[in-house]
Amino acid sequence: MTLISDGGDAPLSSLSGQLSPDEVNMDLTMCGLLVDRAEELAQLYADKGNWNDVKEIWFDERLSNRSTRGSSQKIYRVLTSRFKNAPTALPNPSVLPQVFDQCDTSRDKAQILYLYLVSDDSLVRYVVHEYSARVARGEPNPLDFSNETLSTILGNLTYSDGSSFEYAESTTERWCEGIRSVMREIGVLEGQQAVEGDSPSVGTIPLLVALDYSFEIGDEDWITAPRGLLYLFQPEQRWEELFDRAATTTAWEYLELHGDLDLRPSEETYSWVQDGGDS
Incomplete structure (x- = not known):
């Protein structure tokens, strides 16, 4: 296991x-x-x-x-x-x-x-x-x-x-x-009789929650194993696309640190909830 x-x-x-x-x-x-x-x-x-x-x-x-x-x-x-x-x-x-x-x-x-x-x-x-x-x-x-x-x-x-x-x-x-x-x-299985499924598409708001959760529960290397995305069965080849989507909102942004781009919350995690939007 x-x-x-x-x-x-x-x-x-x-x-x-x-x-x-x-x-x-x-x-x-x-x-x-x-x-x-x-x-x-x-x-x-x-x-x-x-x-x-x-x-x-x-x-x-x-x-x-x-x-x-x-x-x-x-x-x-x-x-x-x-x-x-x-x-x-x-x-x-x-x-x-x-x-x-x-x-x-x-x-x-x-x-x-x-x-x-x-x-x-x-x-x-x-x-x-x-x-x-x-x-x-x-x-x-x-x-x-x-x-x-x-x-x-x-x-x-x-x-x-x-x-x-x-x-x-x-x-x-x-x-x-x-x-x-x-x-x-959550979109893994389609139809009442299906037992075999696929990784679901993730909407913008659950994506923000999943990333904020991953950031909060992880360490500085959280991005190598984003817990929320793993729980939603997102394969690693999708992560870059999902990170890019998050960075198009006001909630997350790419920062250049030591010559590398690092994805981080723009403010505190979940500040976008109080701000009233993600766009």
Whole structure:
């Protein structure tokens, strides 16, 4: 198994034995990215400024619309976990409505929310790391999300206590379908029946988020392994094009340092959110 490293010369390093069984959850069996509901929660948080008020309003509205309390609780717990546990390298949930306002499509929003999912869910992150490594190695058909391939990847997982991944087959199959639903939302898979996909196109706003995230979470050599682009399964031959696209916005620029061009945020990361635009 492989893991995208936190920096250094090599973009990939070993992950085997890094997870404990308690870290693994299977919530994806019922919840994907849920873009509309995640956007609603982020707007409530931006308006109210605290999760207690958000929770009260959320459940009042759900019950008035005759949603089941159990379903509402699960969705609330899953989505707020992603927001509350988000690293500072991602936009604070309070500014997500501003970020979403600049997105052109629902897919743009999904690609941004996907980074919160990967950051929060250790099992999803483990699987995404493996697919990112397959893309980086140039393997044929690297983005095969069939049950067979996903089950093989999960079967290779060894926990820190030496035990192996073990769930009922039906649960694993539902989780695999959940992963495929996420891949459809971010543009890797096209169509309900597809299990083999391609690296997705990346909109301008998710590109800026992915690069700001990569810059914040990496070290001075972040550009040799941009975490956000790797998570979005962008092969290395696309990076220069994506860097150039970012540099055409006001958010990022090329600077000449020691005779080399270096890509850097024009101001602080995510300052483009407060500035109200990327152009």
